[in-house]
Amino acid sequence: MLGEPIRDRRAERHERTKAEILDAAWEVARAEGLAGLTLRDVARKVGMRPPSVYSYFDAKHAIYDAMYAQGCREFLDRGTRLALTGDPLRDLTTGSRMFVEFCVEDPARYQLMFQRTIPGFEPSAESYALAVQALEAMGARLAQIGIADPGAMDMLTALTTGLADQQISNDPGGDRWLKLVDEAMEMFFAHIKNRTHGRTH
Amino acid sequence: MLGEPIRDRRAERHERTKAEILDAAWEVARAEGLAGLTLRDVARKVGMRPPSVYSYFDAKHAIYDAMYAQGCREFLDRGTRLALTGDPLRDLTTGSRMFVEFCVEDPARYQLMFQRTIPGFEPSAESYALAVQALEAMGARLAQIGIADPGAMDMLTALTTGLADQQISNDPGGDRWLKLVDEAMEMFFAHIKNRTHGRTH
DNA sequence: GTCTATACTAGGATAGAC
DNA sequence: GTCTATCCTAGTATAGAC
Structure with a gap:
């Protein structure tokens, strides 16, 4: 046959x-x-x-969901391609710059992945799993740098999404906040070094 | 008659x-x-x-516009009511806490005022003037604290909107990022003190 | 399997009767 | 000032042509 x-x-x-x-x-x-x-x-x-x-x-939301998954895959991919050196501050800056640039280069994608502005849209379980995977990869990289404290991670995500958000909202196409990424990471790094050496608050 | x-x-x-x-x-x-x-x-x-x-x-957007103006007026009002002490870090923290709480307590308002996610909506000239007024009031308060450098102001807005954004997106109703406001302001304050004393970068 | 025609519903907006 | 009637656009479901 x-x-x-x-x-x-x-x-x-x-x-x-x-x-x-x-x-x-x-x-x-x-x-x-x-x-x-x-x-x-x-x-x-x-x-x-x-x-x-x-x-x-099946529906418009299924398109949003596929776009969401695509965004996650692209983000994961860029995380893999990061050229890390072993120097904590340098690598932290490299990673944050990648994140902010990723957000800024496509505001629609940023809105889809990191804001929740489409009424009724929630990523499917499969797509969300990709997002979790991306988050975990980022967490692993940070742990390697020496940032494992949840509070420190939350501070870092606030700082980087804040830079991306302001860049997109208030200076689209420009670099007013983009160029602050290096300085922000210096600030953050000095802060957590300070925290681990002695004073807890 | x-x-x-x-x-x-x-x-x-x-x-x-x-x-x-x-x-x-x-x-x-x-x-x-x-x-x-x-x-x-x-x-x-x-x-x-x-x-x-x-x-x-006249239109749905006119309702959005009136809501926008109302949000600006409320924000201006809260700025007026701030109990400032003259101590820079303390006042900075008070102001930032007010801002983040203002954002977090009404995500719909936050989205309307600080994100641009409604296709075609732009505040009218009158409403936008209120927003500018609110921004200027905030700038004046920061100048009093000793923060006049535009780069420092941009860094501060990134930090505060980032905290608000993460709180709204990832822990609605909670306080995971809200409770980081004080620490964030210590970090920021230490950073700009460092900058003005000597090294420019 | 792929596409179209058709129709239904929700939502923004306008015209005109009362 | 409020209503009814109507129109347009958009998302969606179904039936059927090819």
């Missing part, structure tokens, strides 16, 4: 179309704002009628 | 109804998310049909 083909060309085509729709969704979200994303715009961009999109994604 | 009445009862009633609609809008925004605000929900809450709301606000 005939063997089944190794490659499923139909499935491959389906995946390619899904990817095409996702790319279009990112374009629309960047242009119109994340909440301004409409299936009609996406459909038009890929040359379909709106209902056809449902062959690939 | 008859003098015109001093009070315009009709206008007063109109203003009262406007205020009622605004209150309802805040309730809906808090319950459904800022972007989940619908005129229908607001109308139902005040006992009107949706089109009747247009007698009071």
